[in-house]
Amino acid sequence: MPAVERIAVTPGQRLIVAPAAIHAARARAIHLTLDDLDMPNRRITIAGHAQRLGELAYQTLRAWLDQRRTTWPRTPNRHVLINAMTAPRTEPVSAEYLKRHLLHQGVHLERIRGNRVLHEALTVGTDPLHRALVFNLSHITASRYATIAQDLLDDQIEQPAKSG
Structure with missing residues (x-):
């Protein structure tokens, strides 16, 4: 996974990779909402399946949520992963957003999941x-x-x- 380590350097990019690398989540699981997270109890619900958050996943989420809160403090968007285009709205980031940040650089989430x-x-x-x-x-x-x-x-x- 050297390509992943080279490319997933920002908290947002790490957040995209973490569910696949840690929980074997499909790419569509990236569209988690804040309701899928139980940070105090270190739990995450992916595709309706509640799981414990290990230390790496917890720290990855924590770093992203801190950046998200700082960058878009008043966003109405309940999706965990948002960007400048989706922050003022309520839809998740697009598939193109995911491709631009990882797939076009050689990182395939389904391969990481497998x-x-x-x-x-x-x-x-x-x-x-x-x-x-x-x-x-x-x-x-x-x-x-x-x-x-x-x-x-x-x-x-x-x-x-x-x-x-």
């Missing part, structure tokens, strides 16, 4: 039920990740035997 789910499968285990619950995935999608993870793990086990 890598997060696969990383979980490789480090915690290939149990699809775990991933379905943690990332709010369908059982079919969770099972596909389990298969991919198991294939990767099997390949790693077989590699030393082939070279010896």
